[in-house]
Amino acid sequence: MLTKDELPECPVATTVQLIGSKWKLLIMRNLMMRPWRFNELKKSLEGISQKVLTDSLRSIEEDGLITRTVYPEVPPRVEYALSDLGETMRPILDAMQEWGTNYKNGTI
Amino acid sequence: MLTKDELPECPVATTVQLIGSKWKLLIMRNLMMRPWRFNELKKSLEGISQKVLTDSLRSIEEDGLITRTVYPEVPPRVEYALSDLGETMRPILDAMQEWGTNYKNGTI
DNA sequence: CCGAATCCTTTTGGATACTG
DNA sequence: CAGTATCCAAAAGGATTCGG
Numbered sequence: 001m002l003t004k005d006e007l008p009e010c011p012v013a014t015t016v017q018l019i020g021s022k023w024k025l026l027i028m029r030n031l032m033m034r035p036w037r038f039n040e041l042k043k044s045l046e047g048i049s050q051k052v053l054t055d056s057l058r059s060i061e062e063d064g065l066i067t068r069t070v071y072p073e074v075p076p077r078v079e080y081a082l083s084d085l086g087e088t089m090r091p092i093l094d095a096m097q098e099w100g101t102n103y104k105n106g107t108i
Numbered sequence: 109m110l111t112k113d114e115l116p117e118c119p120v121a122t123t124v125q126l127i128g129s130k131w132k133l134l135i136m137r138n139l140m141m142r143p144w145r146f147n148e149l150k151k152s153l154e155g156i157s158q159k160v161l162t163d164s165l166r167s168i169e170e171d172g173l174i175t176r177t178v179y180p181e182v183p184p185r186v187e188y189a190l191s192d193l194g195e196t197m198r199p200i201l202d203a204m205q206e207w208g209t210n211y212k213n214g215t216i
Numbered sequence: 217c218c219g220a221a222t223c224c225t226t227t228t229g230g231a232t233a234c235t236g
Numbered sequence: 237c238a239g240t241a242t243c244c245a246a247a248a249g250g251a252t253t254c255g256g
Contacts, residue, residue: 010134010137010208011204011205011206011207011208011209011211011212012133012134012137012201012204012205012208013134013137013208014208014211014212015204015205015207015208015211016130016133016134016204017130020128020129020130020133021128021129021130022124022125022128022129025120025124025128026118026120026121026124029118029120029121037237037238038237038238038239039237039238042238049229049230049231050230050238050239051228051229051230051231051240052228052229052230054238054239054240055228055229070238073237074237075237075238076236076237076238076239077237077238078237078238078239085216088207088210088216089207091203091206091207092200092203092204092207093120094203095199095200095202095203096119096120096123096124096200097119097120097123098119098199099119099123099196099197099199099200100118100119100120100121100122100123101119102196103119103122103123104119104122108193108196145217145218146217146218146219147217147218157249157250157251158218158219158250158251159220159248159249159250159251160248160249160250162218162219162220163248163249178218181217182217183217183218184217184218184219184256185217185218186217186218186219
């Protein structure tokens with residue numbers, strides 16, 4: 001979570017600070033559907049390395065956007081899910097999804 | 109402008125490909141208000157270097173999101189403005205602005 | 217004023233090997 | 237399965253200089 005003195009003046013800049021990068025946005029897009037396991041995310045996000053995925057997940061977890069649940073099984077199972085805060089970002093992802101759809105359609 | 113075979117399947121990925129980076133989003137946020145001059149943008153975007161600003165502007169210009177107009181004066185004046193396509197991204201930036209506002213307010 | 221070009225540092229990220 | 241650790245290559249980014 002960002003502390004108060006790290007928050008930029010502009011609200012957009014605040015948002016950008018949390019999810020203004022390629023992989024974080026794509027991870028959030030996935031988690032908008034349902035919880036995902038680590039390797040599931042890795043397969044889905046074509047081209048991402050394990051390191052980058054781990055780092056990205058840690059970062060947005062620290063920012064309180066997602067939760068990480070470890071199920072003590074063998075083999076281990078770890079699930080990533082949206083937090084309540086992360087859920088509030090849905091309108092942003094929806095807007096991006098709609099724009100991308102129209103763009104590909106040639107509607108715009 | 110992206111060609112058809114460069115477009116990813118997911119609409120969000122398409123959008124991310126165009127504006128999924130810190131500075132591009134902040135540039136678009138500014139241009140949502142009105143056209144801006146180069147040095148004006150540079151002053152507004154605290155911490156950006158001339159090179160990064162130039163590169164970012166070229167990139168989103170090539171993608172058709174903004175226009176670049178050179179006024180043949182002395183000293184030269186160059187204005188960057190939203191294209192019609194760029195204008196259609198307003199809902200995305202609006203969603204980010206609203207989220208950032210609520211986040212800073214502690215409303216969420 | 218608005219860059220392009222160059223050089224150089226810093227950061228990011230991929231590959232691999234290893235672990236509970 | 238879900239990581240961590242290490243090393244190294246690639247890319248991004250800063251500083252500076254120069255030009256129309």
